[in-house]
Amino acid sequence: MTADETDGPDDRWDVAIVGGGPAGCSTGVFTARYGLETVVFDRGRSSLRQCAHLENYLGFPAGIDVETFYALAHDHAEEAGCQVVEDLVESVERADDGFVLETQSGEPVRANRVVAATRYDADYLRPLDADDEMYERHVHDGDEEEYFDRAYADGDGRTPIDGLYVASPVEEASRQAITAAGHGALVGKHVVGDVRRERGYPEGLAGRVDWLRREAARDDEWGDPDRWREYFENHVPDDHDLDEDELAELREQEVEDRLDRYVTDEAIEDRRRRAHDRILEHLDDDRIRAYLDKTDDDSA
């Protein structure tokens, strides 16, 4: 999708992610699966596109070519609900209750939260650096150069600027694709947690795991919504500042969310077939034919 075709929410995105590499796409999978309106911008200098063949990303026994990996990552982000836009973010500025992103070829975009996920280039964040804390100076061959400070965000990706997160660049995690993806996922989880806090979830209930559970493993106790209500009540701290109605509304949302996370054996099988189909879409047709010919020969 190009910037002109961006089909976002009328007002503003919940989350704008700058960078659609391993870090940014992983963040987007977590924020969009929670239901946050998420846009991922992706254009410009990429670390991963310089890799000859990705051999150490778990799940691909003979490695994976970078083109297929990118297509799978973008497809996954879109399947989760992200809009992936092939545009370069040129600047991010503060606006009332959020941020405005200027892009190379589209209209300015507004977002409540911004996640930087670009291993190489974080110049677009300069307008936010009023306190002169984001960039470090190094001397190279006698010339002084400025780099984004990889320790600017904390280990959870949060920064001193409310609503701004960094999934990449960070010191260690950005150096390998799989750790960059893992860190991106962690940042996505913290964005979701912060949104839930803002919506009133008390500490202790704000963090959420994105799990699917087997219906067959659900015993009578946890099949009962009242058991989840009790669980919720037990985790509400004494010092919360919600009134009774607000607390009841959150509790019912939480119970519904928990019970929605169980899937039947039939639904698991449907998901399995669909998962294989979605991977097949990305494989070389000739390789699929060659594999089928070989299995036919083997069984003849």
Ligand SMILES: Cc1cc2nc3c(=O)[nH]c(=O)nc-3n(C[C@H](O)[C@H](O)[C@H](O)COP(=O)(O)OP(=O)(O)OC[C@H]3O[C@@H](n4cnc5c(N)ncnc54)[C@H](O)[C@@H]3O)c2cc1C
């Ligand atoms: C030569 C080379 C070989 C490598 N080989 C391996 C390897 O074999 N195994 C391994 O695990 N790691 C390897 N790496 C490291 C790996 O590429 C990185 O760890 C990983 O890609 C970091 O992911 P990222 O999402 O943080 O950044 P990136 O992969 O750089 O992704 C960032 C994305 O953001 C986009 N972008 C940048 N600026 C903007 C902007 N202003 N607006 C919008 N989009 C923007 C870029 O186009 C890019 O797609 C290699 C790196 C290099 C350079």
